[in-house]
Amino acid sequence: MKSYLIAPSILSADLARLGEDVENVLKAGADVIHFDVMDNHYVPNLTFGPAVCKALRDYGITAPIDVHLMVKPVDRLIPDFAKAGADYITFHPEASEHIDRSLQLIRNSGCKAGLVFNPATSLSYLDYVMDKIDVILLMSVNPGFGGQSFIPATMQKLQEARRRIDESGFDIRLEVDGGVKINNIAEIAAAGADMFVAGSAIFDQPDYRKVINEMRQELTK
Numbered sequence: 001m002k003s004y005l006i007a008p009s010i011l012s013a014d015l016a017r018l019g020e021d022v023e024n025v026l027k028a029g030a031d032v033i034h035f036d037v038m039d040n041h042y043v044p045n046l047t048f049g050p051a052v053c054k055a056l057r058d059y060g061i062t063a064p065i066d067v068h069l070m071v072k073p074v075d076r077l078i079p080d081f082a083k084a085g086a087d088y089i090t091f092h093p094e095a096s097e098h099i100d101r102s103l104q105l106i107r108n109s110g111c112k113a114g115l116v117f118n119p120a121t122s123l124s125y126l127d128y129v130m131d132k133i134d135v136i137l138l139m140s141v142n143p144g145f146g147g148q149s150f151i152p153a154t155m156q157k158l159q160e161a162r163r164r165i166d167e168s169g170f171d172i173r174l175e176v177d178g179g180v181k182i183n184n185i186a187e188i189a190a191a192g193a194d195m196f197v198a199g200s201a202i203f204d205q206p207d208y209r210k211v212i213n214e215m216r217q218e219l220t221k
């Protein structure tokens with residue numbers, strides 16, 4: 001069976017008790033913690049840096065941490081997040097002066113590397129780097145905020161990204177981020193995604209386990 005990963009975004013977590021909330025969502029069945037890094041420059045919002053990632057590790061969180069960099073410049077933060085305990089580090093190609101170098105820096109730091117595509121960013125950035133990436137992240141909203149609606153054109157883009165992955169023969173995850181809910185996750189998976197970020201859909205509900213179970217149920221359809 002295909003392995004699907006559910007990655008709650010801590011952007012929607014209870015930030016005043018982050019460690020406990022992350023622990024609870026993992027106990028409820030989450031696979032990966034999605035960690036949104038915003039700099040009030042590349043995107044119009046400001047969130048967490050490497051110190052918060054390290055704090056989660058020190059608190060005892062051992063699950064994979066998926067660091068989504070929405071920052072410009074990119075490279076300076078890569079070694080810091082690797083040291084702070086990141087497993088995946090992804091960045092937006094428009095925000096990097098040297099995409100190949102940033103990807104190499106991530107892998108050389110011992111992390112899985114990925115490119116993130118905004119809704120209107122072309123997948124052509126993938127053309128010469130398929131051998132250097134472990135994950136492709138398609139944004140299904142414009143980056144910066146949780147709680148936005150899934151942009152339908154993402155479905156076709158997911159199919160194109162899936163085709164590129166399958167043709168490449170490399171082992172690459174296809175992640176989707178923004179507006180993922182119980183009622184659209186099956187369709188998103190059918191379009192080719194195998195890693196699902198969900199912020200508000202999980203953290204805005206009182207029973208995380210119920211939401212995650214229902215998402216998994218949708219994924220078996």
Ligand code: DX5
Binds near residue numbers: 011199
């Ligand atoms: C948006 C972030 C997302 C966000 C998703 O820039 O990258 O990870 O938290 O939130 P929801 O699932 O609420 O759309």
Ligand code: ZN
Binds near residue numbers: 009034035036177
């Ligand atoms: Zn994200």
